[in-house]
Amino acid sequence: MTSLLEQAEQTLEKAQADINPRWYPRYHLAARAGWMNDPNGLVWFDGWYHAFYQHHPYSPEWGPMHWGHARSKDLVHWEHLPVALAPEGPADVDGCFSGSAVVDGDMLSLIYTGHKFHGSPDTDDNLYQVQCLATSRDGIHFERHGMVIDTPSELHHFRDPKVWREGECWYMVVGSRVKNTGQVRLYSSSDLRKWQDEGIFAEADEGMGYMWECPDFFTLGGKRLLMFSPQGIAAEGYRHRNLFQSGYLLGEWQPGQQFTHDGQFIELDHGHDFYAPQSFLTPDNRRIVIGWLDMWESSMPEQQDGWAGMLSLPRELSLGDDHRVRMKPADEVTALRGSYYPTPACCLRNQKVLITADAEAIEVQLVWDLNASTAEQFGMTLGEGLRIYVDNQAQRLIVERRYPEYSLEGTRSIPLPAGGVLSLRIFIDRSSVEVFVNDGDACLSSRIYPDPALRDLSLFANHGVASLQEAGYWSWDK
Numbered sequence: 001m002t003s004l005l006e007q008a009e010q011t012l013e014k015a016q017a018d019i020n021p022r023w024y025p026r027y028h029l030a031a032r033a034g035w036m037n038d039p040n041g042l043v044w045f046d047g048w049y050h051a052f053y054q055h056h057p058y059s060p061e062w063g064p065m066h067w068g069h070a071r072s073k074d075l076v077h078w079e080h081l082p083v084a085l086a087p088e089g090p091a092d093v094d095g096c097f098s099g100s101a102v103v104d105g106d107m108l109s110l111i112y113t114g115h116k117f118h119g120s121p122d123t124d125d126n127l128y129q130v131q132c133l134a135t136s137r138d139g140i141h142f143e144r145h146g147m148v149i150d151t152p153s154e155l156h157h158f159r160d161p162k163v164w165r166e167g168e169c170w171y172m173v174v175g176s177r178v179k180n181t182g183q184v185r186l187y188s189s190s191d192l193r194k195w196q197d198e199g200i201f202a203e204a205d206e207g208m209g210y211m212w213e214c215p216d217f218f219t220l221g222g223k224r225l226l227m228f229s230p231q232g233i234a235a236e237g238y239r240h241r242n243l244f245q246s247g248y249l250l251g252e253w254q255p256g257q258q259f260t261h262d263g264q265f266i267e268l269d270h271g272h273d274f275y276a277p278q279s280f281l282t283p284d285n286r287r288i289v290i291g292w293l294d295m296w297e298s299s300m301p302e303q304q305d306g307w308a309g310m311l312s313l314p315r316e317l318s319l320g321d322d323h324r325v326r327m328k329p330a331d332e333v334t335a336l337r338g339s340y341y342p343t344p345a346c347c348l349r350n351q352k353v354l355i356t357a358d359a360e361a362i363e364v365q366l367v368w369d370l371n372a373s374t375a376e377q378f379g380m381t382l383g384e385g386l387r388i389y390v391d392n393q394a395q396r397l398i399v400e401r402r403y404p405e406y407s408l409e410g411t412r413s414i415p416l417p418a419g420g421v422l423s424l425r426i427f428i429d430r431s432s433v434e435v436f437v438n439d440g441d442a443c444l445s446s447r448i449y450p451d452p453a454l455r456d457l458s459l460f461a462n463h464g465v466a467s468l469q470e471a472g473y474w475s476w477d478k
């Protein structure tokens with residue numbers, strides 16, 4: 001009998017050949033075919049970076065979750081590996097949900113949520129989410145050990161374990177929902193198999209969400225960070241505009257103590273599409289984050305093409321003097337750079353200047369002198385649907401996408417930085433844009449769906465002058 005893993009491979013092999021590549025990423029990780037959501041089990045093991053991800057190999061829609069798998073030497077060139085986990089039951093019969101990976105001696109251990117219904121899947125009353133373990137020596141084939149933590153009584157939503165080591169002990173944070181309050185629970189273990197309940201680690205205040213998904217906990221710049229993806233926070237002005245957010249609380253913690261924090265939830269990314277980020281440490285101790293570059297319930301036109309969902313570029317986190325998390329592209333990302341093409345213009349006045357006719361996969365660098373720029377609006381356009389520009393009246397940097405044919409229209413924005421210089425690194429791939437501001441101050445990430453025949457990239461300035469200190473782009477180097 002063919003196993004579920006073999007079935008998945010056979011399906012993917014066929015489906016991969018039928019993909020329409022018009023929006024399939026050149027240098028971001030996406031599934032070979034079918035559906036992808038959260039990054040899972042990001043880890044350095046045996047000389048490779050591994051990225052697993054939530055995956056439905058059988059269609060470009062969410063379905064019974066598998067763990068897709070890829071590995072890389074440098075975080076930007078990925079090699080697909082066989083699907084690592086399939087919902088083979090009994091603990092995960094309806095899906096292998098999100099989770100994490102740790103290296104335990106010479107073993108790679110995956111800790112993930114087994115998703116199952118006892119009875120009809122139409123009601124949460126029948127939902128059970130339990131934490132499971134699978135291990136591997138070669139990092140490719142996994143032995144499943146089933147459930148290691150059962151659903152606590154009264155809970156149904158209890159998922160996305162993130163495990164780390166501290167001293168002699170393993171710790172795990174798990175996201176959960178208690179009635180309409182999001183929570184993070186803490187567990188500890190000496191062997192990854194027997195876990196002790198350490199109680200509620202953090203909990204939503206009024207209005208801070210009914211469910212906290214994908215918690216992650218780590219040290220950054222001497223502080224402790226709880227990163228998570230809350231559901232149910234209402235939009236307020238420019239904040240929390242996406243259906244769901246991802247962000248962090250900053251505080252203090254020591255084993256055996258309470259996690260104390262200032263209660264300020266800060267969003268990590270300000271674009272349309274960034275969710276369920278997970279972090280990991282590189283061998284040289286950098287804290288890298290990768291997120292899902294999509295948003296639940298927003299339209300994904302690439303589904304017509306046989307695939308859906310992609311992961312963000314790897315981003316390095318650090319803590320600023322102002323105690324804000326800074327997020328910039330991981331150093332490895334420069335490996336993508338091919339030739340550099342400086343732009344011809346350094347000053348634009350009521351004009352539009354073509355930079356390149358086919359911006360399919362490029363990194364653009366733009367350093368604007370804000371003090372010398374009087375134009376009401378100035379920035380960059382890609383095809384007919386994307387503008388990244390400064391609105392001088394609103395004093396904001398705006399990412400605007402307009403793809404009415406796919407019901408994707410609207411803006412996301414951040415205030416202009418103080419100091420008079422706006423330095424942008426803009427990564428364009430076939431269906432994504434990631435804008436990094438002033439070397440880590442802020443980031444805006446969105447999916448885009450340009451007509452492949454209309455990918456011209458231009459700079460513009462309306463009603464006045466816009467001044468560039470530096471500008472150019474790197475072609476993509478395979």
Ligand code: FRU
Nearest residue numbers: 038054097098159213214276
């Ligand atoms: C987050 C999430 C997780 C869950 C997974 C299911 O996007 O909802 O909470 O484990 O996706 O695919």
